[in-house]
Amino acid sequence: MSNDQELAGAIDIGGTKVAVGLVGKDGNAVSRRSIPTRDLADGNIAVAAIESSLKDCIRETGVTPVGIGISCTGPVDPISGEIGKVANLPGWQGCRIVEEIANRIGIQTAMENDADSAALAEATWGSGRGVERFLYITLSTGIGGGFLIGGSVYRGVGGSHPEMGHHTMDPSGPDCYCGAKGCWESLASGNALRDWFLENDLERRFSLETLDARIIFDLYRSGDPFAEKAVKRLTFYVALGLANLTTILVPDVIALGGGLIRGSDLFLDRAVQMFRARCGEVPVEKALVRTAVLEENLDLAGAAAVWFRSPKQRIDA
């Protein structure tokens, strides 16, 4: 490894693990560590463990990163660099992680919500390169989105992150923790698919512990008619969300990532067809739907893209 390669420090904070590493300008990680999130009970413990892992990576490669990007699940404040009220990280709330990391490592640092980070990574190395209005949607256990205009993160009032997954599309739908009934996440996420299956499968073949979206997709592929029904319902709501975001934002490209994309052969073509039929008032034929390309490396690539692409929010060391 040459010392003169330009690397970004990358920290991806997820509900299950925190990935730490060094990432090149090609988006590939050259060094990587992983810490189980459950071992990091609060912000102080987390910052110390991340510092230690990142210093390991720096020693291993012999390269000092030019900057550090953090991608973090849940509501975070990219301007102040503070962790918000994140369901998976209860002890971290209020931690000024960007300032802490910048000071401890001595390198300027920036942070974004994980959906915005993923959007930045896809815009840098994947499905959103050169796209003027780029919407990245993650169809996962939940649904998140990041919207870029001219390569920069679109922010709402006070620098806030819009929550594409929580707009209401069917008020007869399930209650969501967001305060709405029948928002997109409550109808078209992996958890929504699983929950609907569990509640409506009269044979009661599964439980919360034994069922997930991947199993439902496999059942459908093996000919199970109830799994087919569940996936068709998912298809309809995926289509509605695409239609609504296209009607409101009219992006050039929507890229779909997240775990549900593993079943995209079962629903995506049909969802795109349905969504196009519902957008008669905007030039929907110009809005392309793609699948995200960085799935495997998205954690550290997303974090690195935050540093490479969001210079305005950097907090200096």
Next chain:
Amino acid sequence: MSNDQELAGAIDIGGTKVAVGLVGKDGNAVSRRSIPTRDLADGNIAVAAIESSLKDCIRETGVTPVGIGISCTGPVDPISGEIGKVANLPGWQGCRIVEEIANRIGIQTAMENDADSAALAEATWGSGRGVERFLYITLSTGIGGGFLIGGSVYRGVGGSHPEMGHHTMDPSGPDCYCGAKGCWESLASGNALRDWFLENDLERRFSLETLDARIIFDLYRSGDPFAEKAVKRLTFYVALGLANLTTILVPDVIALGGGLIRGSDLFLDRAVQMFRARCGEVPVEKALVRTAVLEENLDLAGAAAVWFRSPKQRIDA
């Protein structure tokens, strides 16, 4: 009238009338003509009549406008200056009205969709002054919206105008001409209010010809319980639309204009309360809801604002 006052030529093309005039930098019209739209069967007739009216205004005031703004109902192309497929203006489709007017009057001209024009006018003289992310919504016979970022019109792919009023919020709702079922316009517009009343009023007291939103508001004010029910249904869907657009765009201010605002004392406070309860994932307390302030003069003010505020789309004479 002093000859050195800076005036914009203003042309507002609506389904009922075309207003033509000269507007000062304070947003007030100093000269005005009106032509019934039904007299303007195609683009050629329209352009000639508009030219004649605008020249009348110029003669009357003795002031040559510094530029001309056009506000037009329905889909128009602000980049090419061409009228699209507008339901109320069937003979006008394909008319390159901006170029025609610029050439005939000899003054540079620009055009926007009427919702974007109204947003620009409110941002210049009304409820959107100095607002970074400003969403203007017209609750009228239909529902339209214009979104400004930093004072400029947000455009979708190919310069297209987003159609805020046509996102789906209840797939069990009525069919809409847009191709969707249960879009916002089909549930919370003046026509939606009227149609629901007609279909569900068991006493069959009214017909399409004898009922409109204003009458329903008056019935509610006089204690009619069925009108109250209709307005409460409207309230719910107004709230859902505000919630969805706030979740996706997180604007600093949403301004509501259009004819339904005449009944805002009957539904707006409750709608705002309901909408705030449904936006748990974004800082909804920072997103202000206002009523538009330019209602009376919005036609010519909107057209003039197109010229004063959208320099990039001007077509030179």
